[in-house]
Amino acid sequence: MEIAKPRTRRNARIRQAIIKSAVEIIHHEGVAALSIRRIADAIDYSPASIYEYYANKDAILEEACDEGFTKLTVALREYPTESDPRVAVRECGVQYVRFALANPDYFLLMFSMAGNQRIDNPTESLESQLLRSPAFMVIHSHIHALVDAGYCDVKPNYGIFQIALSAWQMVHGIAMLALTTQRNAPVDYTLIRMTLDAWQRGFAHTVAERHPNESNC
Amino acid sequence: MEIAKPRTRRNARIRQAIIKSAVEIIHHEGVAALSIRRIADAIDYSPASIYEYYANKDAILEEACDEGFTKLTVALREYPTESDPRVAVRECGVQYVRFALANPDYFLLMFSMAGNQRIDNPTESLESQLLRSPAFMVIHSHIHALVDAGYCDVKPNYGIFQIALSAWQMVHGIAMLALTTQRNAPVDYTLIRMTLDAWQRGFAHTVAERHPNESNC
DNA sequence: TATATTTACTGAACGGTGTTCGGTAATTGA
DNA sequence: TCAATTACCGAACACCGTTCAGTAAATATA
Known part of the structure; x- marks a missing residue:
């Protein structure tokens, strides 16, 4: 467990991408414009996939x-x-x-x-x-x-x-x-x-x- | 225009009922629980009818x-x-x-x-x-x-x-x-x-x- | 390398939201 | 009494967060 496995690092990178695009959407279009579908669009995933990385929208907002x-x-x-x-x-x-x-x-x-x-x-x-x-x-x-x-x-x-x-x-x-x-x-x-x-x-x-x-x- | 017509007063009473139930819902169940359908239910109207009295949800919130x-x-x-x-x-x-x-x-x-x-x-x-x-x-x-x-x-x-x-x-x-x-x-x-x-x-x-x-x- | 197993991902759907619109019932003014 | 206005509603649209069965991909096992 000393060194992170490729899968773990990919996982972390996607989580980071989710937060990053969430913050960008909030900054450019306001918090009302932020939705799971909007984030999914921005990082080229389906809305359902977001839930592989965060339990729900609140968890994303908390991390942001x-x-x-x-x-x-x-x-x-x-x-x-x-x-x-x-x-x-x-x-x-x-x-x-x-x-x-x-x-x-x-x-x-x-x-x-x-x-x-x-x-x-x-x-x-x-x-x-x-x-x-x-x-x-x-x-x-x-x-x-x-x-x-x-x-x-x-x-x-x-x-x-x-x-x-x-x-x-x-x-x-x-x-x-x-x-x-x-x-x-x-x-x-x-x-x-x-x-x-x-x-x-x-x-x-x-x-x-x-x-x-x-x-x- | 000195005296309000019955229609106008009925109108005002319904507008008041909408605001009243909105405030009550916010107070008892929080602002997240407030919806047009919820208000309509409370005053025994259909959701669409609410829009005869207020342009949209924001107008209701503003008055509240x-x-x-x-x-x-x-x-x-x-x-x-x-x-x-x-x-x-x-x-x-x-x-x-x-x-x-x-x-x-x-x-x-x-x-x-x-x-x-x-x-x-x-x-x-x-x-x-x-x-x-x-x-x-x-x-x-x-x-x-x-x-x-x-x-x-x-x-x-x-x-x-x-x-x-x-x-x-x-x-x-x-x-x-x-x-x-x-x-x-x-x-x-x-x-x-x-x-x-x-x-x-x-x-x-x-x-x-x-x-x-x-x-x- | 071939196979079994876990992981990653998605399309479609559910129940909810605000809002619109065509049509109907009720009320009003003439 | 009758036309015109107003009040009201059912159904639908487009969005939302979220779930789930099912498929594709990556990994571990043999």
Whole structure:
């Protein structure tokens, strides 16, 4: 089993071709245009043959999404870690939004599939799940550097993980609203940077103080 | 044309029944279970008859989404305006997240349709478009009160509108990530309130100052 | 090399979808 | 009462994801 047999490699190549054409169709014609018959056409197979390589359409989409998250991780890593962590955090967020806007249908698909993902361990905490996600870890490590550099305080019940999650929520909201409700409007990255700087300023020094008159639940 | 004719009222009632059953199906069985034949069954008509009242399925979904945004607006208005604006802004955000989590499929549909909405005036600015949206205006007016009370500064190129948009982006990100990637995880509203307070703190007094080493574009 | 066995692939079909269209029944206005 | 409009439906079209029996090809066995 050390060396892959020809059959196994052919198998892998066809699986790859299926995913590749799926991603291309999504990118060029939108996710609505993607069908098993369309993929089969593109790789010169019959529709039924696709099912020799993937259990169903969802399995294909899942694998395409996994690739998408890998690409997203690469994009997030683009800004160097060794620079000013305040800038790194902000530019990492900018990269997130840029990726979303550059691959709108793909990005929307990634996050509409995310809920259907098979849960390997349902009892696993949200925190440990996210800490195994490379894309989230890029944000997390930048936040870590921000805290280490003293630009940001952590509280007992609101630590690096919570701040990183909040950063993800902020940039995800910017990206999603731009994709869904402002698809035609031009994107002003100067404004986005100002927003991200303001977000960051909120976590400087006084993270966990609550405003008065809190209402619970 | 002052008084509606019986035919017109019957027409309106059937249109309403179509939307009502559509919303019910989405709420009880998810958006994937919704079909023209399913709606026709529910209101005791043939599938073809539906097309006497709506041009196609998208027109039905659009009207259902409009209703959803109205319900969202009502939910956002739940917290009183006359209270401390800092708390009002935060609790308005909490209401946004609560609505999303209470109507997951409906909420996701609303924002997946939003991009397909017919644009009455394509040249209209994003700002004036949003200022006509009642749901956004609830957030906007709370931010207005926050600024008026002196808790928050405005800059020439980053005013009330931008702050309100940023607030929407923040709560939308929280809601969407909770719905898509953390659907099984329990939601901690205490943490969400801390996040929203931190967001708000970022806009206190020093909104538009940029961090060093800015990279443009 | 010849044969048995596993693998790869396909055509046709099933039940579902949104949508259209010709025809019929019901309602309306004159 | 009768013509004209409206409401409604059955049947069909073209697509979808998926299954399955059956055939062709590749592999393993002798």
